[in-house]
Amino acid sequence: MAFRIPFNRPYIAGSEFKYMAQVAESRHFSGDGQFTKKCHALLESALGVPKVFLTTSCTHALEMSAILADVQEGDEVILPSFTFVSSVNAFVLRGARPVFVDVRPDTLNLDERLIEAAVTERTKAIVPVHYAGVGCEMDTIMDIANRHDIAVVEDNAHGLFGKYKGKYLGTFGAVATQSFHETKNFTCGEGGALLVNDADMIERAEILREKGTNRSRFFRGMVDKYTWVDVGSSWLPSELLAAFLYAQLEEAADIQARRQRIWTYYRENLGEWANQHGVQMPTVPDYCEQPYHMFYILLPSLEERTALIDHLKSRDILSVFHYLPLHLSDKGMAFGGKPGDCPVTEDVSDRLLRLPFYNDMTENDLEEVVAALQGFEDWRH
Numbered sequence: 001m002a003f004r005i006p007f008n009r010p011y012i013a014g015s016e017f018k019y020m021a022q023v024a025e026s027r028h029f030s031g032d033g034q035f036t037k038k039c040h041a042l043l044e045s046a047l048g049v050p051k052v053f054l055t056t057s058c059t060h061a062l063e064m065s066a067i068l069a070d071v072q073e074g075d076e077v078i079l080p081s082f083t084f085v086s087s088v089n090a091f092v093l094r095g096a097r098p099v100f101v102d103v104r105p106d107t108l109n110l111d112e113r114l115i116e117a118a119v120t121e122r123t124k125a126i127v128p129v130h131y132a133g134v135g136c137e138m139d140t141i142m143d144i145a146n147r148h149d150i151a152v153v154e155d156n157a158h159g160l161f162g163k164y165k166g167k168y169l170g171t172f173g174a175v176a177t178q179s180f181h182e183t184k185n186f187t188c189g190e191g192g193a194l195l196v197n198d199a200d201m202i203e204r205a206e207i208l209r210e211k212g213t214n215r216s217r218f219f220r221g222m223v224d225k226y227t228w229v230d231v232g233s234s235w236l237p238s239e240l241l242a243a244f245l246y247a248q249l250e251e252a253a254d255i256q257a258r259r260q261r262i263w264t265y266y267r268e269n270l271g272e273w274a275n276q277h278g279v280q281m282p283t284v285p286d287y288c289e290q291p292y293h294m295f296y297i298l299l300p301s302l303e304e305r306t307a308l309i310d311h312l313k314s315r316d317i318l319s320v321f322h323y324l325p326l327h328l329s330d331k332g333m334a335f336g337g338k339p340g341d342c343p344v345t346e347d348v349s350d351r352l353l354r355l356p357f358y359n360d361m362t363e364n365d366l367e368e369v370v371a372a373l374q375g376f377e378d379w380r381h
Helices: 016-026 034-047 058-068 086-092 112-118 138-148 199-209 215-219 239-250 252-277 302-313 330-334 343-351 363-374
Strands: 051-055 076-080 097-101 123-126 151-155 175-179 192-196 296-298 352-354
Touching: 016 034, 016 239, 034 051, 034 192, 034 239, 051 058, 051 199, 058 086, 058 151, 058 175, 058 192, 058 199, 076 086, 086 097, 097 112, 112 138, 123 138, 138 151, 192 199, 199 215, 239 252, 252 363, 302 343, 302 352, 302 363, 343 352
Parallel strands: 076 097, 076 123, 123 151, 151 175
Antiparallel strands: 051 192, 175 192, 296 352
16 A cells, blocks of 8 residues: 555665666676775765675674674574664574663663673674664673673664764674665665675675675686685675666765655654654753664554554554564573563553654655644543
């Protein structure tokens, strides 16, 4: 069902089809062509990271991260329960046991105050997820990780170009992952990237991404033939996708400005309404610079959220909730999860609602969403 005001609408920045036509004319459709290299160079320069590899999805970048972190059968990985399933699947696939830690009630990020107690001699990685592109408390997380010699894998699917205390998200851990799914600020439909901050991991990351071969070294003339040298898989996106993505990344400043306008409009026009009805707005600490990935509200109860979703639908506006607690999923409970383990997660999961948010939302669209929210009268508390 199509809504007049959808939750998300993928954006065309302008040069996507021109660049894709250049790929078609070049007859190089497979990965690691000119536009993949342009994306790598742009991201490496903008973020100041040693190496970036485009991948077919953020999920696959996470799977690469798990291998690079040497996650083995019986290891443990600390991560929030309030995240997308890919965050945990990547490590479970390597035989790890997830250790779910609750989130903070303000930013909804991994609660750094609870991490130390979750660390054991089996802990191999900590996976902070920068929810809505607002940075986790990376000073504390990195201190814990360094003291216990644990790898940090940043799940930065929401946070490209966001910052924590002036430093780009995705540049703290040994590796970090990005998403270019169609719901993200920058998209190629399906896609991702692995950011490698630990220089010692770069060569192996390249091999993993090339199906476990040293093919790239062969093309650089470093070996006279290439062969199978490690585990790996096929994680290179098509050059057509890279061309589409490069057109979006070129327009990063414009896209971020558009999204800031939308986020700010919601914040400024819903503040009084939220205060009147006990609705919680997003929290962005002063030392965090967000990339304006989403705008969410926390309703007083599940019943009110359900009623508000229906109210907006009746006005042809689509709003959506977000993650269900992973520790209470069938698979999460198989790993020992039970009600009460992550009380903040269990609470906010029932009450969070994401509002329509896409790059070309008009002023009229925004006015209509805000008016519909302000006209909601089914308050059940």
